Amino acid sequence: MGFWLELAATGLITGGIYALVAMGLNLQYGLMRIMNISHGEFLMLGAYLTWLAHTVFDINPVAFLPVVAIVLFFGGLAVYRLCFRRIARTSPSVDVIEARSLLVGFGLMYLVQNAALLAWGADMRGYSYLADAVEIGGARFAANRLLAFGFAIAASLALLALLRWTIFGKAVRAMMQSPTGAQLVGIDTAVLHPVVFGAGLALAGMAGGLLSMVYEITPSMGEPYTVTALIVITLGGLGSAAGCLAGGLLLGLVEAFGMHFTNPSLKTLLSYGVFIGVLLARPKGLFAR
Amino acid sequence: MPEMLLRARGVYVRFGGLVAVDRVDLEVRAGELVGVIGPNGAGKTTFFHTLSGVLAPTAGQLIVGGEDLTGHAAHEFANHGVARTFQTPRVFRDMSAEDNVRFGLEFAGRRRKHARDAFDNPAAILDLLGLGDVAAIPAGGLTPAKQRLLEIGMALGARPRVLLLDEVAAGLTHAEVDATAQLIRRVRDEAGLAVIWIEHAVRVLMNYVERVAVLHQGAKIADGDPRKVARDPAVVEAYLGEEGGGERKAA
């Protein structure tokens, strides 16, 4: 593989990880306007569950992913039932839903992060899984990163297909465009909302499970991931599954090439620069029509 | 001849491939009460948006009181004496009715003070509109009909020289429309305003305005005395195209 191709691949893989981190929040915010600032915390939960399963019960982390998804999905239903349902019902406008869900998200963040802290301590945790490199066209890539990347692509495509071609997807899109209109045509938002919220958490949890193979984990690891997710979904346009993937990949590419051509110290400046630039020039996201 | 207050020249608005307003000219002088009518989708509201600066036209010119304001922000139009109402009332819901009226007085209306201005304070305006007794109530708590009246009050608070009324009669009973029209005439006379009044229902307007312009598919197809305009074949055709027209609807 040529040098440039390898650099691009590096950027794309990291970008895929960014997209992976953002998918759950994208679903929740884009479709329901729930600004779930505790997104990273649920990702952390997924990571800890996977770590626990692997190190204590010796379960294959990849095989455990569906379990993480199910646990977090039902966790999401419960969280929705306990917190967000009331907000959705009592708020006079979408803006208010957004603001209140932000506050509740903060509360959840404190709650989940510190519950994890009490349960597992502040120590850094981690394990080695699929850390060996795979050779592709002469370049070597860590298998766990490739796996995360592949999962991001597959999940994005699946989500895209789901939203585009299924009844469920039509309902979700209708709900997105007009919540009251959706209700008028018989779409039951009382069912759809919790399901979408739970699906968002399930995605966050699976992302956490995959990331626990790549990076080490701590109870306070969530916040930076929430920030990354926010950047990616605003780059891609809120609620768009394709935009989310493209936004993540773009960010990864910008960083990889930026790091090569300039100083890696400029990396964060660069990504925030791109983010702010895009937001100013195309506030609905890069791929909005 | 009275002063020329508002002049729209070749106003043209395009959204993507759709031409919403097609080279419309309109002139209004002090003391005039002009109606603008047209079937659904004729571009009336879009045209109004350009007159009040809410929307900048793709092409054309807008001259307010002799000054070219094309491309300027809406507050410039307001400061030059153009005040408007919105079709669905956009009152400040959390503010009291009085504060809603005071709002215009504090901003657009602040710098103007013409001799015949009878509406110096919010209380006077509210009284005129028959809203004196709800002055302290948050506007969001008023009935839709009262919110419509308050819309006029807000515009009057801005001490306008040109008053743009967007379907203020919609949804009112015949008696209420009559009262509103009397009110508008009175305001026009007392303050020497130019009034442009858009209405979908033709019959309503014809009885009260001295001049009427007709928009059809974005273009102006007639402009003149209401009785003559009503007999204009092009106008009849335009309204007939709309399943028997607005005449029957208005009745």
Added chain:
Amino acid sequence: MHWNTGIKVIAAALCAALLAPAFAQDAPVRIGYAIARTGPWAVGAQMTQEPNYIMWADQLNATGGLSVKGKKRKIELVGFDDRSDAETVVRTYEKLMTSDKVDLILPPWSTGATFAMMPLAQKHGYPLLAPTATGRKLLGMKNPYFFSLLQQPDRMMDALAEFLKARSVSTAAMIYVDDLFGLEQSAALVVSFKEKGIKIVESKSYPLGIKDLRPVLTDIKAKNPDAFIALSYPPDTFLVTAQAREIAFNPKAFYVAVGAAFPIYRDKMGPTIEGVMGLGTWNPKTSAATKAYFDAHVAKHKKEPDRWASAHAWAGLEIMQQAVEKVGLDRKALRDYIAGNEFTTIIGKIRFKNGENISTPGVVSQWQGREFEVVWPPDRATSSALHPKPNWK
């Protein structure tokens, strides 16, 4: 066990229990601190610092307490969470020093937090033996109550340069993190390497919280240096290791800074880190004392201490203990005693000069098997160095 002995033992225990309060008529020695239990600092604070405080107090209390001029008094720890926030650090030490009026204080975690509360230590006269604050800037404050236990950057980098020189390394590439730690270490490294004639072929810095360093490593690999040095923090230490392995960048010497000494580094990375060097100071093999410390720590907290600053934290407690035994709780006298004497600790003899620990030499450690062996300087080495580094497994 004979009946009689049994009864005697029980009786003795009962007596001790009943009489204990009578003997311990002295109020406990109250020792206060603020430390991160929540937030981003908690990882380091709970690895290196607070477990040592708790273990120290428990150990001493089990033997009757802290000896104050020969008289044993129980220790009461008054510890609060600082939420990883500088303002909370300051506020908590103000509370400890002025409202609670504790007898002694223990330091918070990190350079930033230490900076923030240092003036209070001076104002209220509390000796401060800091194990996780590093940098010449701290010493530049010339705070008479401040004592820094860690080896300063120049010492660590000199040791690394000497080690590499002894193995005829002639070229090196380095990356460093953009903060006080990275800047001071890298500045020291440049000086040391120049002295020893090691050419730095590439030097790049990177911001905290980076998630991908592969492009930088690829560039460095192309330059083929003998040694690679990352003056890194825990997340990036792991990242650099994983990504160097990923692209099969395997220089003769591979050095990572903070985090290399953490047991989790070994557990997360697995056997692949054989031969990786890093910032460390000790291990259980260093001496009988370190072995005892290590075993006690594992028994108490069910986790291993890190092989770098944990021992400094413990050494700080030992120094405090020895000084209190000698001069009691008069804090001015304590300060003078600490400043003017030499102490025996698990990391060897320690003497301070202008607040700096001038006794502990710079150390280079290397992962061999499951232990972070000290490989330099020779008189501290617990194993001989693997050089060149074996291939990544």
Added chain:
Amino acid sequence: MTANLRYTITAVLAAGVALAFMPWLLSDFLLSLALSCLMYVALASSWSMFSGATNYLSLATSAFFGIGAYVTAWGLETLPYALAVPLGGVIAGAFAALVGAAVLHLRGAYFAVLTFGLGELVRHSITYFEKTYARTVGRVLSDPPEAVTVYLTVLLITVATVATCAAVRASRFGLALAGVGADEERAQTLGVNTRRVKIAGFALSAFFAGALGAAMAVRWTYIEPMSVFNPFIGFQTVLIAMIGGAQTLLGPVVSAVVFSLFSELLRLQFPYAYLMLLGLLLIVLVLYLPGGIGSLFRGRWARA
């Protein structure tokens, strides 16, 4: 000046005078607790002044705070403290005006995320600048002022902030801000230059946050981007203001005091689980008292 406003401002000033005696009445710890209450009173009030009125949810508070802190870090060698503090405010305000001109056309979540991104951008810019040109990250303040001086300065800023809030609410400017919050386009058609009003409001709010940052920076001896651009300062501010009721005057004030004292009490009494308790409390409060603490106070104070 209306009678109502005069009453409010008199009350604020009286409270300020009363609080000015605290350094001689309270222990150092209680004083520093009072200091942190005051800091959040000022931050939450200044945030509400703009964001509460206009519904533009800004997460840039920590950026303004950090800019102020850095003005002190850079300037205290040559400037007296009394000058560094207002200068910190002015520079933060100028920055807000500049940025506001570029971003204040965005609303809702976009504005929130963008202002957050801006804070991060400033933080990383300063880190990069310091590293590249000063070869250091982090500055040491060698000769910080006394705790009493810091307290009185922060008190002064807080009193000024709350009084300004009250005055703004009663003024044309405040009416314009409220108009922007209620219906921006409608306000424009009534003659409000919304762009100018938003920029001015954003800058004014940033001024107080910046001055606070400049005043508080000396508490920590050592200033580094990580600690002074701590995004949690910004989050906490939004939280306090919204819990208090950002549309009211008294809400954020009460909320800041309650929140600061309460979280301190929890921290000291329940050293391990307190943040969980805090989180739980926050959720319950949002769900069952959505109008904020301010909604409990009706009448003169709340609407003043």
